[in-house]
Amino acid sequence: MSAKNMKRILVTGATGQIGSELTMELRKKGHKDSVIAAGHKKKPSDKLSESGPFEYVDTTDRENISKVVKKYDVDTIYHLAAVLSAIGEENPQLAWHVNMDGLYNVLEVAREHKLARVFWPSSIAVFGLKASRVNTPQDSVLIPRTVYGVTKVAGELLCNYYHGRFGLDVRSVRYPGIISSETPPGGGTTDYAVEIFYEAIRRNHYVCFVKEDTVLPMMYMPDCMKAAIDLMEADASKISHRTSYNVNAMSFSAGELAREIQKYIPSFRCEYKPDFRQKIADSWPMSIDDFVARKEWGWKPSYDLTSMTKDMIEKLSERFAKNMV
Numbered sequence: 153m154s155a156k157n158m159k160r161i162l163v164t165g166a167t168g169q170i171g172s173e174l175t176m177e178l179r180k181k182g183h184k185d186s187v188i189a190a191g192h193k194k195k196p197s198d199k200l201s202e203s204g205p206f207e208y209v210d211t212t213d214r215e216n217i218s219k220v221v222k223k224y225d226v227d228t229i230y231h232l233a234a235v236l237s238a239i240g241e242e243n244p245q246l247a248w249h250v251n252m253d254g255l256y257n258v259l260e261v262a263r264e265h266k267l268a269r270v271f272w273p274s275s276i277a278v279f280g281l282k283a284s285r286v287n288t289p290q291d292s293v294l295i296p297r298t299v300y301g302v303t304k305v306a307g308e309l310l311c312n313y314y315h316g317r318f319g320l321d322v323r324s325v326r327y328p329g330i331i332s333s334e335t336p337p338g339g340g341t342t343d344y345a346v347e348i349f350y351e352a353i354r355r356n357h358y359v360c361f362v363k364e365d366t367v368l369p370m371m372y373m374p375d376c377m378k379a380a381i382d383l384m385e386a387d388a389s390k391i392s393h394r395t396s397y398n399v400n401a402m403s404f405s406a407g408e409l410a411r412e413i414q415k416y417i418p419s420f421r422c423e424y425k426p427d428f429r430q431k432i433a434d435s436w437p438m439s440i441d442d443f444v445a446r447k448e449w450g451w452k453p454s455y456d457l458t459s460m461t462k463d464m465i466e467k468l469s470e471r472f473a474k475n476m477v
């Protein structure tokens with residue numbers, strides 16, 4: 153790729169669960185200096201700060217985003233900075249401020265500077281009790297119970313508006329719970345599906361905050377990154393949904409996950425003590441129908457419960473052995 157045509161990408165939320173790995177993946181795919189990682193308060197890992205540019209950016213401050221976009225001549229933003237569902241329920245005002253003002257600022261900066269493309273993740277949290285919980289269709293009733301879900305529905309509509317009104321090429325997927333071994337998630341309802349691996353390896357014991365038979369849709373990090381990158385690289389003519397796409401990978405209960413882990417760590421024991429997050433989980437789909445994403449831009453995940461668990465145990469065990477956790 154010539155230097156002139158090279159994309160200059162800004163990743164907000166780059167110290168978070170998805171951002172930390174997606175930044176490295178994008179750097180691997182292109183010139184490392186053309187992917188600018190942006191975090192807010194958290195110190196970046198050495199890997200992140202040594203492999204390319206890093207900036208502190210508060211996405212609730214539009215001028216702050218604008219400055220970085222100008223400094224690096226950014227033409228693409230992956231806007232991942234967000235407050236997740238459980239923290240959102242503890243502090244709804246913060247969730248609204250960070251999620252809505254942050255997205256609005258990113259869209260405004262993208263409009264003003266005529267950026268080529270924006271990626272913004274929505275979530276299965278857009279669905280509520282009025283949507284069918286099994287194979288939830290792409291076009292369903294969206295009446296979420298959480299403020300996080302409310303910000304995701306409003307965000308989807310705002311993205312769709314910016315596309316229709318200003319021609320901004322904004323793209324989005326509705327992520328399920330994301331499972332990964334590099335950076336733990338912070339403050340989501342699906343966090344148990346990551347914590348369980350850390351505690352199984354560290355202590356052979358985990359107290360799970362949802363019931364054993366709670367089923368939710370999940371996705372492994374390589375597929376999570378693939379969904380974002382494939383959608384961003386798809387020809388614009390293939391994309392008919394400018395709200396957000398359902399993307400499915402796997403669905404399992406907390407008990408099924410514990411039993412899969414026991415195949416590698418037979419002494420592992422999981423207890424179930426549901427807390428306020430159970431109610432959130434019970435309002436979300438158990439599985440989602442992603443027919444539209446598969447048809448329009450060729451979405452196809454690679455990992456299921458078996459292959460994800462094997463890879464997670466291997467990767468995390470290695471990180472524990474090297475004292476990297």
Ligand code: AKB
Nearest residue numbers: 236237275340341342
């Ligand atoms: C959360 O649990 O809040 C997130 C999500 C499903 O969007 N992981």
